[in-house]
Amino acid sequence: MSGRLFVIGTGPGNPEQMTPEALAAVETATDFFGYGPYLDRLTLRADQTRHASDNREELDRAGAALTLAAKGADVCVVSGGDPGVFAMAAAVCEAIDKGSAEWRGVDLTVLPGITAMLAVAARVGAPLGHDFCVLSLSDNLKPWSVIENRLALAAQAGFVIALYNPISKARPWQLGTAFELLRRHLPAATPVIFGRAAGRPDERITVQPLEKADAAIADMATCVIIGSPETRVIAREGRPDLIYTPRFMAGETR
Amino acid sequence: MSGRLFVIGTGPGNPEQMTPEALAAVETATDFFGYGPYLDRLTLRADQTRHASDNREELDRAGAALTLAAKGADVCVVSGGDPGVFAMAAAVCEAIDKGSAEWRGVDLTVLPGITAMLAVAARVGAPLGHDFCVLSLSDNLKPWSVIENRLALAAQAGFVIALYNPISKARPWQLGTAFELLRRHLPAATPVIFGRAAGRPDERITVQPLEKADAAIADMATCVIIGSPETRVIAREGRPDLIYTPRFMAGETR
Structure with a gap:
């Protein structure tokens, strides 16, 4: 059974501008994919895994997150700002569009943020x-x-x-x-x-x-x-x- | 001395999409101006006053909020979504631009929201x-x-x-x-x-x-x-x- 894939935005970096629903997704997920400085904005527990990558590797990052979610993990892809504005939500959709058929079965939730x-x-x-x-x-x-x-x-x-x-x-x-x-x-x-x-x-x-x-x-x-x-x-x-x-x-x- | 005027956005209506900084402004303020259904999204205390107005009275509402803030009250103007996108932040600026000179002295803080x-x-x-x-x-x-x-x-x-x-x-x-x-x-x-x-x-x-x-x-x-x-x-x-x-x-x- 597929796990869940959350695509969240941290907002511009002030923790007071991150929404409660994005914070709740961070609580839920076990694995976090994103550009290092955006992952740094989250407070993760010892049982949560950080997969930091470079700023320009969006499509590979989306594929890695989808692969893990398809295996059953609850995964979080982290953008700065809003994930839908020049950020990871489009890269995740593009990966699903072009990638492995099983990625279409992943339970995907995009959560908006302050862009x-x-x-x-x-x-x-x-x-x-x-x-x-x-x-x-x-x-x-x-x-x-x-x-x-x-x-x-x-x-x-x-x-x-x-x-x-x-x-x-x-x-x-x-x-x-x-x-x-x-x-x-x-x-x-x-x-x-x-x-x-x-x-x-x-x-x-x-x-x-x-x-x-x-x-x-x-x-x-x-x-x-x-x-x-x-x-x-x-x-x-x-x-x-x-x-x-x-x-x-x-x-x-x- | 002037009070503070916060112009906040509730987001689209899901309380989980309202930012902590907007919620903190709601805690602080004593008086709330806005379209009734947007004010309904807030949980106000008995010592906080609700000034609901019709959807199309933005400029009057902004003036009333500025007048009260100029007298020293901590006031909150409430928009749905983001206050800066077709909402109250522009109406408040317009009131300041055209209105009483003392309104320019009001300590104004616009807080973004999920539009x-x-x-x-x-x-x-x-x-x-x-x-x-x-x-x-x-x-x-x-x-x-x-x-x-x-x-x-x-x-x-x-x-x-x-x-x-x-x-x-x-x-x-x-x-x-x-x-x-x-x-x-x-x-x-x-x-x-x-x-x-x-x-x-x-x-x-x-x-x-x-x-x-x-x-x-x-x-x-x-x-x-x-x-x-x-x-x-x-x-x-x-x-x-x-x-x-x-x-x-x-x-x-x-």
Whole structure:
């Protein structure tokens, strides 16, 4: 009989942002698969086994977890943030789609988590308060031309844009190029929010206008949110600016 | 001295999906503002005061909460889902932007929550596993022409599309019109997920191909997720289909 496979998200790293149902799955499971720093966020018992792997081995990791669950173990695949947003839930589905027939019989439960953009947005106000889109800026898995096309259409549509995987050692120029492209579509003063480790002790939130936005501020763990032309900045004495995108838009409504 | 204003999200309604930090804010606050059914999700003490209001009075509600916080009370504004996604955080920011100068001095903390699309996505696999966009289909606050333009550009861009506020008694035709528009851009078999009350006892998840997608399935509390041309459906014997959007796209990558 198949065991269970939980795919959970820890949220951005603050334990107070992890849901009780994800914590309950951690209690239940015997084996944990994930990128080492995400597994480090869990407090495991001596009878629970840690299977840490590198950040870029998602499909192999998903296959190993499915194999163990198919044998009857209760297994947990651990993502940062939400497992469904540029994370392990898609890799597990892909493994099931392409892999061993018995993997389809595994009792799979995906449990949602707080994804980075929600935690970053909360720290500055409500930049995602109206229509928005969410892109991975990594061209490891899709052509750069697709990314450029999506950025241009998103700006034309007036979406706020949340970028995941904005930069890495192997992808140093993509975020700067994305800013250049967006400068052709969006006002110079459009706020750009760089949110790193939101809600953690090492949190770093930086806001710059698009015209001066400096890609070097971002690292692998940064979520970048670029406002729309509607996004507003509220100055507050002695407090950080508040940034929000209004719920309404001028024009004829009902 | 100003009190504190917490803007929290309960998640989609399953108490196991509410974060510990949101629960801690509920412990702290004395006064609670929100739409009645969202306040019903909280267990309040006898010394805590409930200020329920109708669903469409967001700005008045935000002003009342800010006024009380400015007088020194610890106040909690309660959204369903995540407060930053088509919810109260933007209304509170808007009130601060336009309202009394003393509201800028209020100690404001927005706490993220599990927004509906993440909970719905988790129930079916990983439809938001690649680039996506998020739109409110309500033309109460923006022109319908803007919505149609955004839907068309989103489909052109290849985004998965998550729709909030898809339908209401006062807005009966918008979702059907959106499906018609999207049928001109997307394959007939594109999966459409209707997710209502995800994670709650009355949960109802329905999946239909776009060509047959029936807007009448949705109600006010439904989040609708429309796949991209890349989104895949995995049949599983004795289990519901899994739906996911792969992390990769064909084409030249690095």
